[in-house]
Amino acid sequence: MTETTIAEHGLIGDLQTAALVTTDGSIDWFCCPRFDSPSVFGALLDDERGGRFRIRPAGACASAQMYHPDTAVLITRFSGPDGIGEVVDFMPPCDGPATTRHRIARLVRCVRGRMTFDVVVAPRFDYGRRPHQAMLVANGAVFIARDTSLVLHAVREPGDEHLAETRIEGGDVHLRLTLDAGQVRGVVLETDSAEPPREIRVADFEALFQSTVDWWRGWLARSTYRGRWREIVLRSAITLKLLTYEPTGGLVAAPTLGLPEELGGERNWDYRYTWVRDASFSVSALLALGFAEEAARFGNWLGDRIREGRGGTSGPLAVLYRVDGTTDLREESLAHWSGYRGSAPVRIGNDAAGQLQLDIYGEALDSVFAADRAGFELPHQGWEALRAALEWLGEHWDQPEEGIWETRGGRKRFTYGRLMSWVAFDRGIRLAGTHGRPAPVEDWTWQRDSIHGQIIDRGWHRTRNAFVQHDTGDELDAALLRMPRTGFLPATDPLWLSTLDAIKTGLVTDSLVYRYDPAASPDGLAGAEGTFSLCSFAYVDALARAGRLEEARTAFEKMLTYANHVGLYAEEIAPTGEQLGNFPQAFTHLALIDAAVTLDAVLG
Structure with a gap:
């Protein structure tokens, strides 16, 4: 059964769909390509059959969550005996026509010390009613379920192969990522992509983060509210x-x-x-x-x-x-x-x-x-x-x-x-x-x-x-x-x-x-x-x-x-x-x- 309470979630979205992220770094609710489409991650409603996309430290850690100021970019911070790290979650806005292509971007950063993060991508298509296949390929992974697909892109630099261990287990992709202080890596999960997984450089990923931050701050700047709260x-x-x-x-x-x-x-x-x-x-x-x-x-x-x-x-x-x-x-x-x-x-x-x-x-x-x-x-x-x-x-x-x-x-x-x-x-x-x-x-x-x-x-x-x-x-x-x-x-x-x-x-x-x-x-x-x-x-x-x-x-x-x-x-x-x-x-x-x-x- 679900252990995380309703309140222990933050919300991210791209103006066509949205995802909930728990305080321990798990996306346990996400429907695509629209809000009212079937779920891909639904552990919020069934921990065993719903599916999730989780990134969290390998060992026991305390966690806290906040929004990047004046944005819909969510930061989940972890602190443990070996260091401090954070997962930054956002979805680049889709402020144009309806699309089936959506991206969940998850930036992983080690702030202090050394931290090992476990990444689990476990989709369950159509409310867990549709089976799928998972394949590891160069620069990421692919999930295929009849008329829909997910592509997992790796965020890394040349020579990073030693940082990550990847395997498939029961149709789920497991990845272990070890980072030292100052290192930034991550993954981007893309729906209905026409392209195979690609290597995304850290600088490009940080630019995507900054453009998302700028978009939200630009939108919020239109507010005329100057009240007490x-x-x-x-x-x-x-x-x-x-x-x-x-x-x-x-x-x-x-x-x-x-x-x-x-x-x-x-x-x-x-x-x-x-x-x-x-x-x-x-x-x-x-x-x-x-x-x-x-x-x-x-x-x-x-x-x-x-x-x-x-x-x-x-x-x-x-x-x-x-x-x-x-x-x-x-x-x-x-x-x-x-x-x-x-x-x-x-x-x-x-x-x-x-x-x-x-x-x-x-x-x-x-x-x-x-x-x-x-x-x-x-x-x-x-x-x-x-x-x-x-x-x-x-x-x-x-x-x-x-x-x-x-x-x-x-x-x-x-x-x-x-x-x-x-x-x-x-x-x-x-x-x-x-x-x-x-x-x-x-x-x-x-x-x-x-x-x-x-x-x-x-x-x-x-x-x-x-x-x-x-x-x-x-x-x-x-x-x-x-x-x-x-x-x-x-x-x-x-x-x-x-x-x-x-x-x-x-x-x-x-x-x-x-x-x-x-x-x-x-x-x-x-x-x-x-x-x-x-x-x-x-x-x-x-x-x-x-x-x-x-x-x-x-x-x-x-x-x-x-x-x-x-x-x-x-x-x-x-x-x-x-x-x-x-x-x-x-x-x-x-x-x-x-x-x-x-x-x-x-x-x-």
């Missing part, structure tokens, strides 16, 4: 960039699948896709940091999805898409994998794609509205697509749905879905009025006001003295923490302040926020889950907007202590403080940025 906010921005599929601009919810929301439980989902909701939230977060180009590219992605207009009872928008905009997301289980710490089933695909979630229309329109205020033009064709979406929503908003949390316990009239439907019409009305767009504004105004009235009449629970999850119960829902952010009610309105107090009492535990109580609000799944980090940061935002600045800042600072050693967050936090769920999660980092920006504004 620059380091963690910009690390979140880099993480969001790493989770963006550059060819389309789609943002994946996470680069992983199957990481549990409860250890040993069944809440193990595939998050390697683009949710309309998550990606829409990214627009305001990225704009707030000055990354207008990324926000605009997602706007183009969203516009393409709206113009495609699927139609039918599920609406013109799907809940989620593959990174290329397709919707083939049939859910199945990998029965041959044990799962993270025995958490099964391990699911690939996601049946939530076929659910009805009404809130996505409000999030989509809100992102378009934010982009419009930032100066981006909405073309006529895009406006017509939005009109069509609002026409569909006008006929369908008043019905049960699965909701933002994608419950599998039956449809309900969720208050949050109503709230975001109100947002959709409100933003449509504003866009039409600002630019004189042709629109049935009177009808949209009637729809908006009808929804507002229904939320007040049915979403408000008089005994609970709070807005509740749906109109047939009194359960609380942390999704409603976004209510003041939408403008539905002022952040200091008595109805909202009473709701905030109820959420504090019922769902908050020392700054950590549960999204709802599964026992009180059955969601069709067995077991429980941890606190939801998106909601914890949304709680900070809501406190700040309500003027409760001391509470907000304390809650925010406490949340920062739950980040892992390189500033990354999974989806949830267990009662033990352990990170749970897919990792790192875009939703969490988006909410962190929103909370930091709001706090900066109100603190002055």
